[in-house]
Amino acid sequence: MSHPPFSPAQARAARIGIGLTPEQVVSAMAQLGVHRPVEIVMCWESGAVAPSEAELFALASALWCPVPTLMARQPRSLREHRLARQFSAERLALRIGMDVHEYARAENEHRWNGTDRQTLVLADALGLEPGELLRVIGGAGELDGLLRQAVEGRWKQHTAPLARLVDAPERSVAQALRTLAQEYASFNERYMGHLVARNENARLKEIATERAAWLHALSDRFLHLVGHDTRGRA
Structure with missing residues (x-):
């Protein structure tokens, strides 16, 4: 290593x-x-x-x-978070109940295949909040993708998968998705309203920029709405 x-x-x-x-x-x-x-x-x-x-x-x-x-840096990868807590790979693997070779492969390949229980124990051992945990084990991309599908389509069908992904009650996730869908619809309504009124392009670009920034922060916004901390997100 x-x-x-x-x-x-x-x-x-x-x-x-x-x-x-x-x-x-x-x-x-x-x-x-x-x-x-x-x-x-x-x-x-x-x-x-x-x-x-x-x-x-x-x-x-x-x-x-x-x-x-x-x-000389804040930990970002799984290995760096392990080092920050002064765990050897062997000791952490034992703590979460995973074969040490399987754990080492997860670190080296940046791909997490642990069970739900192992993932929860990992988060506890390394002191990771849900948002940071998803980034460390590679689930942030999946979260972003599901959230975009939810706000752009029928959000209700994404409630259960998202609840499992972030380990949150479905009721909290549903409330968060409803709020996000409404916010996204508001951007579209404003954009179309200015487009129909044939307003200047500068205003249309401004709304488009606001929507792009909102989408970029979508995961953080979602985790905040379901009651999870989002510290450490770049």
Whole structure:
């Protein structure tokens, strides 16, 4: 497996920030069962080599800082969320009740095939809200597609599939879809009204732009309406 994302500059800043010497860092890591020479800390900080997952976890603990700080980015992929919570692939697979090779394949191929129960345990273990969970396991595209079909057609027939996808009560999903369908219809009515009245093209473009922005944020709007947090969406 490739080395995890790592920022030499952040590692050095974190060490200096709490006043530790490289010798003290390796001593703290040794207490965690990861024994490395002092030179390795200097190599990490210079960018000559990158730490392994186990070394990254030990270094973060030794420096009293979150793993994402040393990665110098907020986690987005399944692997990065796992690293942020300091899970090895084996430990997380055991936690969710999945074969470790199957889990590793999900990370490497960016394709999640876990059961509903495994997915729920994964979300709990990694602290993922529904919106972020869908993006991490590749369900965001499916959500966007279903929502567009719902607002552009007969939304009622999409209630059950969407409720299963986001693990929400069908009643809440139905209410959200009704609201979204009404908002989408309002855009169309305004556009057609200006078109029939032969208003200037600038106004038509303005409405079209508003509708495009609304569609872009459709999943976030839907998750908000059904009561799910949408933090972290790009």
